[in-house]
Amino acid sequence: MRKTVLIADDHPVYLLGLRTLLQAHSERYEVLHEASTTDQLIDKLQQQPADIIITDFSMPGERYPDGRALIQHLRRQWPDSTVIVVTMITNPALLASLARLGVHAVLSKNSLSTELIAALKTSEMPTRTRAGKTAPSVKEALSPKESEVVRLLLRGMTVNEISSLVNRSKQTISTQKNSAMRKLGATSEFELYQYAQKIGLDS
Known part of the structure; x- marks a missing residue:
């Protein structure tokens, strides 16, 4: 059964890149929604939740213009959805904060083409270390x-x-x-x- 996906980014080039990557794996993933602001993202999820939410960390919007507040809201309102954040920010404090919020992965926009599908596949695996240790x-x-x-x-x-x-x-x-x-x-x-x-x- 295909997973439904929401993709969100305020830069058209990155939004197109996300869509293209997922369309290449259309047997597994269906792009259900696209959004370029936090308001659009929230509105579309309220209309129909998605199995996977792939969102830029920093996007414009009246509601939740702060990326961390947006992620907190997503995790609280749609706890069953897998959240993947894409960003150019590599600040250790931010990464640690997103890990505490239960984000599945944080991906660099510079390496989306190689990392996105791998991250999606790990979201479907049992939670354990890659070394297989408890x-x-x-x-x-x-x-x-x-x-x-x-x-x-x-x-x-x-x-x-x-x-x-x-x-x-x-x-x-x-x-x-x-x-x-x-x-x-x-x-x-x-x-x-x-x-x-x-x-x-x-x-």
Whole structure:
């Protein structure tokens, strides 16, 4: 059965790109709605909810012009919909915040052509780490310093800020972050935040 999809972006080129990517997989995904403002997005979902919502983080609109507030509303009103955010922003605090809100994936607009379909496919898989490990065993595998680095990343701190705070070199912090990502099976910082939350490192 095909999944219904809403795509939203205020830039026509990116909206066309999203539509084209999904039409190439029309046997799996049906573009149900298109929107270029937050108002259109909300109105169309109220008319007919979609299985998957793919939205730009920053769009104009009278309602929910703030991206984070928009995502909060979407997760609250349509909790059964998979939400994927596309953005040019790579701020660690934003990524951690979106992970806490339950966003399935955050994709860079520069790599949509390679990442979007892969992200959609993972949304249909059981929730677990890519390494196939259960959360408790992975948590125990992290060293105390790796866990510390991940907790600070979840607070929105950068590698440089963590380095200054804990008095370790930037290279050491990066190595510990990459080691934690490998153990958690995360392929991006956003996935690291998601998996870390699932094993309770945000507490």
